[in-house]
Amino acid sequence: MKEFEIRADYKNDTLIVYQAYNKAIAQSAMEHQKFTAPFSFNRMTWIKPSFLWMMERSNYGQKSNQECTLAIHIKREAWEKALSKAILTSPEKRVYPDPRSWGKDFENAEIYVQWDPERNIKGTKLNYRSIQVGISRSLIEEFNEEWIVKIEDYTPLVKKILNLTKSGEFDKAKKLLPVEKNYPLSKELAHRIGATM
Template identity: 55%
Template structure:
């Protein structure tokens, strides 16, 4: 089952990213991404907090020491999804493999589903979406979609501390809220969502 679960309200959605201090600290101070953040390479945004915790090893991996909650407009999020092409061929989204290859090569946005993760990093039987924004659309992300950037690193360390000391209930209580994100049938088909 591929389902977007996220922290969202009527106008905005939270996506997560992990960066080195050189990128994260200026972004936190400015409330938007500023140099040395690069607008010329793909940046990946993820609405699953636990997927990013597994990927960044709770902000302990080199270059991923700061976890940012990037609140963007739902209009921008859905614009990105609508422009997206899956990173692997799924006939339900694009029937012809040759057409998929052509569209993927030209896509401004790449969509990838990876296994969702549990609190302890176990692979769950559910897809978790990653959205790759290329240099062709990244200006819109930085200049128009972002509403706010929050440094979640202290929270990440607190949750991880509870986990390490065996206090799973305390760790779970601090997780950001995530619930199923509503998609139109056409958008769900485009991105390969199944729920």
């Protein structure tokens, strides 16, 4: 694995990103196939294509207000449009030779990209990273109305995997994981988000 590469469950036109919410937000999202109140449109929202990173973040749905895991199918063209606007959350020299230019871009950014250590099924940090993408308030309505194709509730799957890991049946649990593969990027997009080519 390269240190900075996007791995995702994707098809020709869509890819899956994950978010975890409380039951009220998740049930409403499932019912309407988009986000509605009590979801907040007044704060940034982060989407993650790595299932295991989401599991680390939500502790397999055991953290308060993160009990339900949603698999959000979004348009690949929207995903790539978002990446084309993205600014890293820190001034990495390999992307921003001049940190002052990063500062200006960061202040005005609509999309943020952060790379965090990927995890394995036991929660151990790995030596390569996983992307998460922050959508600013100015684009959340567009994300909700135009990017989303379908929302699935992965909460039962998460519980099944958690129960298997608790009983030490990691091989069985691994077979249930979504299949994520390297997501192809143009050189321009890869450079913009600091991905490894």
